[in-house]
Amino acid sequence: MPGPFENSSQWMDCSDAELESLAEQTDFSGFVPGRDLPPLRERLLRLERERGITEVHRRFSEKVLAAGARLVETPRYLGMQSSFALSPDGRHLAIANDRLGKSPGGDVCIWELATGRVVDAVGFETTQVGSTGDPSCLQWSPSGKWLGVILDKVVVGVLRAFAGTRPTFTADVTRRWGSPPAWAVINPAHVANTGHLPAWCWSPDETQLFISTPGPDGALGCIVPFREGARVNEDSDGIRWCPARLDGQPSKSQPHTWVRWSPDGSRIHGYCKDEFVSDPNVDLENEPTRSSVSVIDVRSGAFQYRFDGLKLPTAFSPDGTRLAFGEQSPRIASGRTARTVAYLRKHVDVRGYVGAEEYVWSRDGRRLAVLIRGDESSQILIYEAGKFLCEVDLKGRSFGLALRSGDLGRWAWSPDGSMGACLLREGKAEAWKREGLTVELWKVGPSPRMLRRLEGASGIDGLAWGADDTLVGAGPHAIAFWDVNTGVLRSHSSFALERGRLPPLSDWNPWPGEVARFIPTERGWDFTRAQPDGTVECPPGSREKLEPWLMFSVGGRHAWPWRWAEGTPHARWEEKAPTPVVSKVPVESPIHYRAEPVFTPGPAIRDNLAPYVGQTLLLRLNWHGWSYALGVLLEATEKGLLLDPPCPSLWSNREPVLPYGEISWVGPAVALEGPETGP
Numbered sequence: 001m002p003g004p005f006e007n008s009s010q011w012m013d014c015s016d017a018e019l020e021s022l023a024e025q026t027d028f029s030g031f032v033p034g035r036d037l038p039p040l041r042e043r044l045l046r047l048e049r050e051r052g053i054t055e056v057h058r059r060f061s062e063k064v065l066a067a068g069a070r071l072v073e074t075p076r077y078l079g080m081q082s083s084f085a086l087s088p089d090g091r092h093l094a095i096a097n098d099r100l101g102k103s104p105g106g107d108v109c110i111w112e113l114a115t116g117r118v119v120d121a122v123g124f125e126t127t128q129v130g131s132t133g134d135p136s137c138l139q140w141s142p143s144g145k146w147l148g149v150i151l152d153k154v155v156v157g158v159l160r161a162f163a164g165t166r167p168t169f170t171a172d173v174t175r176r177w178g179s180p181p182a183w184a185v186i187n188p189a190h191v192a193n194t195g196h197l198p199a200w201c202w203s204p205d206e207t208q209l210f211i212s213t214p215g216p217d218g219a220l221g222c223i224v225p226f227r228e229g230a231r232v233n234e235d236s237d238g239i240r241w242c243p244a245r246l247d248g249q250p251s252k253s254q255p256h257t258w259v260r261w262s263p264d265g266s267r268i269h270g271y272c273k274d275e276f277v278s279d280p281n282v283d284l285e286n287e288p289t290r291s292s293v294s295v296i297d298v299r300s301g302a303f304q305y306r307f308d309g310l311k312l313p314t315a316f317s318p319d320g321t322r323l324a325f326g327e328q329s330p331r332i333a334s335g336r337t338a339r340t341v342a343y344l345r346k347h348v349d350v351r352g353y354v355g356a357e358e359y360v361w362s363r364d365g366r367r368l369a370v371l372i373r374g375d376e377s378s379q380i381l382i383y384e385a386g387k388f389l390c391e392v393d394l395k396g397r398s399f400g401l402a403l404r405s406g407d408l409g410r411w412a413w414s415p416d417g418s419m420g421a422c423l424l425r426e427g428k429a430e431a432w433k434r435e436g437l438t439v440e441l442w443k444v445g446p447s448p449r450m451l452r453r454l455e456g457a458s459g460i461d462g463l464a465w466g467a468d469d470t471l472v473g474a475g476p477h478a479i480a481f482w483d484v485n486t487g488v489l490r491s492h493s494s495f496a497l498e499r500g501r502l503p504p505l506s507d508w509n510p511w512p513g514e515v516a517r518f519i520p521t522e523r524g525w526d527f528t529r530a531q532p533d534g535t536v537e538c539p540p541g542s543r544e545k546l547e548p549w550l551m552f553s554v555g556g557r558h559a560w561p562w563r564w565a566e567g568t569p570h571a572r573w574e575e576k577a578p579t580p581v582v583s584k585v586p587v588e589s590p591i592h593y594r595a596e597p598v599f600t601p602g603p604a605i606r607d608n609l610a611p612y613v614g615q616t617l618l619l620r621l622n623w624h625g626w627s628y629a630l631g632v633l634l635e636a637t638e639k640g641l642l643l644d645p646p647c648p649s650l651w652s653n654r655e656p657v658l659p660y661g662e663i664s665w666v667g668p669a670v671a672l673e674g675p676e677t678g679p
Contacts, residue, residue, distance in 0.1 A: 010022075011039045011040050011042075011043045012039055012042065012043055014043075016047065016051070016056075019043065019047065019056055020055075020056050023056045023059040023060050023063075024059065026063070028063040028064070028066070028067070031063075031064070031067065033554045033555040033557065033558050034555065034557065034558070037064065037554055037555075037558045037560070038114060038468075038558070040060065040064075041114075041115075041558075041560065044056070044057055044060060044564065048564075053563060053564060053566075057564040058564065058565065058566075058567050058568050060564070061560070061564045061565035061568055061570060061571075062565075062568050062569075062570065064554060064560060065534075065552055065554070065560065065565060065568075065570040066570075067554075069552040069553060069554045069555075069560065069570075070164070070532040070533075070552065070553050071530050071531065071532055071533070071534050071535075071536070071550060071551070071552055071553075071562060071571075072117075072118055072119060072120065072121060072530070072551055072552070072553045072559075073118075073517060073528075073530040073546075073549055073550055073551075074117045074118040074493070074549045074550075074551065075107075075109070075118070075121075075495065075517070075549075076495070076517070076518075076519065076549060077100050077495050077496075077497055077503065077518070078097045078098075078099075078100060078107070078477070078495035079097055079098030079099045079100045079101070079103075079106070080097060080098050080132065080476045080477065081095050081096070081097045081474060081475070081476055081477065081479070081495070082096055082097060082098065082130045082131060082132045082137075082404075082405060082476075083095065083096040083129075083130030083131060083137040083138035083149070083150075083405055083407060084096075084138065084403075084405070084407040084408050084462065084464070084474055085136075085138045085139055085140055085147075085407065086140075086464045086466060086472075087140050087144050087161075088140055088142060088143065088144045089144055089467055090113070090415060090465075090466035090467035090468075090470075091112065091113055091114065091466060091467045091468065091557075092110050092111060092112055092113065092119070092557070093110070093111045093113060093464065093466070093472055093474070093479075094108060094109070094110050094111075094138055094140065094147055094161075095108070095109050095110075095111065095138075095474065095479075096108050096129040096130030096137065096138050096149055097109065097129075097130075097495075098128070100497075100503045101503045103506075104126050104127070104128060105123065105124050105125045105126055105127060105128075106123075106124050106127065106128055106129035106130065107121055107122065107123050107124065107129065108121070108122045108124075108129055108130075108138070108147070108149055108159070109121045110147075110161065110162065111472075111479065112557065112558060112559050113466040113467070113468070113470040113472055113481055114468060114470060114558075114559075115490075115491070115551070115559040116479070116480075116481035116490050116491025116492075116493070117491070117549075117551045117559040118551070118559075119162070119551065119553040119556065119557055119558065119559050120161070120162050120163075120164055120553060120556050120557075121164070122159060122164060122165065122166060123515055124151070124166075127151050127152055128151070128152050128153065129149050129150070129151060130149060130150060130405075131150060131153065131197060131405065132404055132405065133404045133405060134150075134197055134199075134257065134405060135257075135258055135405050135406040135407055136199065136200075136201070136258060136259075136407065137149060137150040137197075137405070138150075138407070139200075139201065139202060140161070141158075141202050141206045142202060142204055142205075142206060143206060144161060145160070145161060145206070146158050146159070146160060146161060146206065147159055147160075147161045148200070148202070148209070149167075150197065150198070150200075151167070151170070153197045154172060154174050154197070154198075155170050155171065155172045156170065156171045156172075156198065156200050156209060156211060157169070157170045158170075158209075158226065160228075161556075162555070162556030162557050163556060164553075164556065168228050168229055169226060169227065169228055169229065169230050169231075169232075170230075170231050170232065171209060171211060171224045171232040171233075172231075172232070172233050172234075173198075173211055173213060173215075173222055173224065173232065173233060173234045173239065174197075174198050174211070174213040174214075174234075198211045198212055198213045198255070199211075199212040199255065199256045199257050199258050199259045199270060200212065200259065201259045201260050201261045201268070202261060203223075203226075203261050203265060204261060204262075204263055204264075204265050205265070206226065207225065207226055208223050208224060208225055208226055209223070209224045209226055210222070210223055210224075210242075210259060210261060210268050210296075211224055212255040212256040212257075212259050212270065213255050214254075214255060215234075215241045215242075216241060217241070217243060218243060218244065218245075218250045218251065219241040219242055219243050219244060219301075220242060220244035220251070220253060220254070220255045220256070220296075221241075221242050221244070221255060221256070221259075221268075221296070222234075222239050222240060222241045222242060223239070223240045223242065223298070223301075224238070224239055225238040225239075240301070241301065242268075242296055242301030242302075243301050243302060244294075244296060244301065244302065244303055245302045245303065246302070246303040246305075246306055251303060251306065253272065253275070253292065253294065253303075253306060254272055254275050255272065256270035256271060256272050256294070257270075257271065257272050257273050257274075258270050258271055258273075260316060260320060261298075262319065262320045263318075263319050263320075265298065266297070266298055266299070267295050267296065267297060267298060267304065267320060267336075268295070268296040268298060269293075269294075269295045269296075269316055269320040269335060270293070270294070270295075270316075271291060271292065271293040271294075271310060271314055271316075272291060272292050272293075272294075273291045273312055274290075274291065275290050275291060275292055290308060290310075291310040291311065291312055291314075292306060292307060292308045292310050293306075293307045293310045293314070293323060293325075293338060294306040294307065295320075295335070295336065304336070305336075305337060305338060307333075307338035309338075310325055310338075311325055311326045311327055311328070311329070312325070312327065313325070313327065313356060313357065313358055313359060314326075314359065315358075315359035315360065315361060316335055316361075317335065317361045317365040317368075318361060318363065318364070318365045319335075319365055320335045321334070321335045321336060321365075322334065322335050322341075322365070322386070323335045323338065324359040324361075324368055324370070325359070326356060327355035327356050327357075328355050329343070329345055330343075330344040330345060330348075330355075330356040330359075330370055330372075331343050331344055331345075332344065332368070332383070332386055341386060342383075342386050342387075344356075344370060344381060344383070344388075347381050347388050347391070348372055348379070348381070349379065349391070350372055350373075350374030350376070350377045350378060350379050351374050351375065351376035351377050352374045352375025352376045352377075353372075353374050354373045354374055354375060355372070355373065356370055356371065356372055356373075357371045357372070357373050357399060357402070358370075358371040358399075358402065358409055358410060358411065359371075360409045360411045360412070360413065361413075362413040362417035363413060363415055363416075363417065364417060366384060366385060366417055367382060367383065367384050367389070367413065367417045367444070368382070368383040368384075369381070369382055369411045369413070369420060370382075370383070371399060371410060371411060373398070373399065376396075377394065377395075377396055378394050378397065378398050378399060379391055379392065379393065379394055380392035380394065380411065380420075380422065382420075382444055382448070389444075389445075389446065390444065390445065390446055390447070390448050391448075392420075392422070392442055392444075392448050394422075394424065396426075397424045397425065397426055398424065398425055398426075399422075399423065399424060399425070400423040400424060400425055400437050400457075400460065400461060401461050402461060402462070403461040403462040403474075403475070407462065408461070408462025408463055408464050408473075408474060409462055409463065410422060410423040410461075410462065410463065411423075411463070412463035412464055412465040412471065413465060414465050414484075415465065415466075415467065417444075418443070418444060418445075419441060419442060419443055419444060419451070419484075420441075420442050420444050421439055421440070421441050421442075421454075421463050421465060421471050421484070422439065422440050422442065422463075423437060423439055423457060423460060423461075423462070423463055423473065424437070424438055424439070424440055425437050425438070426438075436458075437457035437458060437460060438453050438454065438455060438457055439453065439454040439457050439460075439463065439471070439473065439482070440452075440453050440454075441453075441454065441471075441484055441487075452487045453487070454471070454482045454484075454487050454489065455489065456480055456482075456489040456492050457473055457480060458478065458492075458494075459475045459476075459477060459478025459480075459494055459496075460473035460474065460475045460478060460479075460480055461473075461474070461475040461476070462474055462475070465484075469483060469484045469485050470482070470483065470484070470490075471484050477494060477495045477496040478492070478493065478494045478495065478496075479491075479492075479493050480492040480493075497520075498520055499595075499598045499620070499665050500594050500595035500596055500597075500598045500618070500665065500667055501520060501594050501595075502592065502593060502594065502618070502628055503518075504516065504518055504524070504525045504527075504592065504672075505592055505674070508524075508525065508527070508592075508674055509527060510527050511527070511529055514529065517529065517530070519538075519542040519545050519546060521541065521542065523672065523673045524592075524672040524673040524674065525672070526538065526539045526541065526542040528542065528546055530550055533570075534552070534562070534565065534570045534571040534572065535572055535574050536550060536562070536571075536572070536573055536574060537573075537574040538573065538574075543573065547562065547563055548563075550562035550563070552565065552570070552571075592671070592672045592674060593616075593618050593630065593669040593670060593671055593672060594618070594669075594670050594672055595617070595618040595619075595665070595666065595667030595668065595669055595670065596667055596668070596670050597667055597668070598665045598666070598667040599665065599666050599667060600664070600665050601660050601661065601663055601664075605636070605660055605663075605666075606636045606637075606638070606660075609633060609636040609641070609666070610636055612633050612668055613633050613634065613635065613636070614632065614633065615632065615633060615668050615669075616630065616631070616632050616633075616668070616669040617630070617631060617632070617633050617641075617643070617666055617667065617668060617669060618630055618666070618667060618668075618669040619631075619641075619647070619658075619663055619664075619665070619666045620663070620664040620665045620666070621647075621662055621663060621664060622661070622662050622663065622664050629643065629647040629658070630669065631643030631644055631645050631646075631647060632644045637657055639657050639659060639660075640657040640658045640659040640660050640662075640663075641657065641658045641660075641663070641666070642656060642657055642658075643658065649662060
């Protein structure tokens with residue numbers, strides 16, 4: 001019966017009785033997940049809301065999953081999410097993240113926007129993925145078939161998207177010439193084999209990559225042929241170095257920190273921020289940094305132009321033909337020559353003008369949003385074809401915190417550029433926090449109007465407007481998905497540990513060699529494992545918490561709830577308890593802890609902690625990534641805490657007092673139970 005697959009309205013509009021008949025009679029041999037699964041899933045979600053999980057859910061699960069699917073667990077806890085990339089069709093968001101704790105590894109996860117769940121994940125046990133402060137470390141190919149990511153700050157690795165496999169192509173061309181800062185580029189012999197974090201981009205036809213890195217004879221990048229299965233280094237055949245000469249003379253430039261290949265394939269445009277003059281006679285300690293923008297001609301490898309007057313922030317239009325830049329004097333320039341074509345300052349009308357914070361082009365490059373901040377107010381200026389169109393009045397609200405990488409912005413255009421979403425907070429109080437945030441949707445035109453507010457934006461630093469009327473927001477430890485038509489929050493996930501918790505010791509994992517998944521309990525942790533065949537191992541007391549995070553990945557792209565398949569051969573709980581492991585932790589090693597109660601920074605923290613002098617405290621620190629401290633409280637001083645062993649300030653290893661401003665939470669340490677140990 002091919003009929004239901006050709007007309008999705010039959011799924012959506014049929015009665016429950018008709019849906020039950022379809023579940024029994026439909027031949028799924030012609031089922032195409034990309035076409036047929038989303039409407040079927042939406043109809044079954046409606047049925048679940050009205051009647052709960054029924055036999056119809058199980059029957060459809062048997063047929064959908066019979067063609068092949070693998071179970072993927074959306075992580076409950078992750079390290080810092082650092083790099084983000086929306087797929088070309090707008091239906092998936094790829095994210096690179098660190099591992100929780102001090103593990104050197106990381107993951108690349110692909111989220112389906114329609115369900116807010118992970119449908120593909122590739123783990124790297126000892127390899128760092130992405131970057132915490134550099135843009136575009138994670139990029140889809142133009143067709144969406146491939147996904148490239150920076151590995152260990154040196155290698156560009158390309159994996160086949162939605163396949164769940166490690167990179168099939170790597171390009172390691174950066175080790176020979178050293179790494180930033182500028183002294184390392186000038187004197188590469190002193191930093192041999194330390195690597196250089198490369199900016200990079202895809203060619204429009206996906207046959208080549210451009211990698212921005214110092215090269216021989218003053219080259220500032222190379223064009224690398226892309227071929228699945230290849231392992232490329234600086235000596236491989238087919239690499240073409242770009243001399244980056246300007247008017248026939250060697251350039252004193254440094255490699256770009258952001259690059260894109262023009263859609264017509266003729267140019268590579270990009271910018272370099274915080275650039276030093278590449279001159280060994282320059283006193284780098286006293287020489288101020290600068291930023292520059294330049295364009296490389298693909299055929300010759302030479303600079304078409306270089307512009308040293310660049311002021312951040314900056315953003316190229318999608319086709320590279322226009323460039324918006326400047327904080328104090330925002331402007332639009334030609335992307336081909338860097339000549340200014342429009343000054344934007346005359347349209348700014350805010351009290352206590354501070355400057356432009358962000359430029360965001362619409363997908364077609366027709367419209368530009370300029371986020372302007374003042375001491376007392378903020379505004380968004382909208383330009384169309386380079387001319388002022390309108391102002392979005394924020395009425396005293398301010399922008400949320402920006403992502404360090406800049407991969408996602410605080411303004412996101414709808415795919416057609418007719419609407420925009422903005423991440424805001426009320427007033428200016430405690431602007432460093434990722435709480436008290438809201439997202440506003442605006443209709444953009446000569447007379448813009450606010451359509452609705454979206455709640456549930458806590459932990460969000462950046463937005464992306466995807467396909468099918470879905471808005472996604474992400475931050476270092478959170479992700480959220482909204483339906484822009486209704487304003488409904490479809491899903492919000494926080495990957496931070498509960499306050500007062502440390503990740504369990506690696507030796508507690510009952511499945512050595514595998515990524516540990518865990519759920520907190522009063523006594524410690526329950527460990528869980530979701531296997532690709534649909535088997536889930538989890539202690540009974542934690543099943544209710546785990547079940548919403550389990551999804552089958554159909555075709556590697558679409559999530560199908562595991563709960564619908566429970567009771568079929570495709571999904572089952574494993575009743576056998578995990579096999580106890582023999583602890584390798586020496587007796588003298590620290591006991592594992594949680595903290596209860598928890599005190600957060602504030603005027604009363606010193607008085608609150610005074611009764612706990614002499615007790616062991618557990619602290620979560622406001623440092624990069626996940627950082628903890630454990631020590632006996634000696635004194636709660638006016639400036640901070642004095643611990644034994646000392647926990648010095650992040651900014652001064654000589655200062656024994658840990659400032660209160662560097663503490664996220666603190667509490668008396670309570671020992672947790674570990675697993676049973678062998679003889």
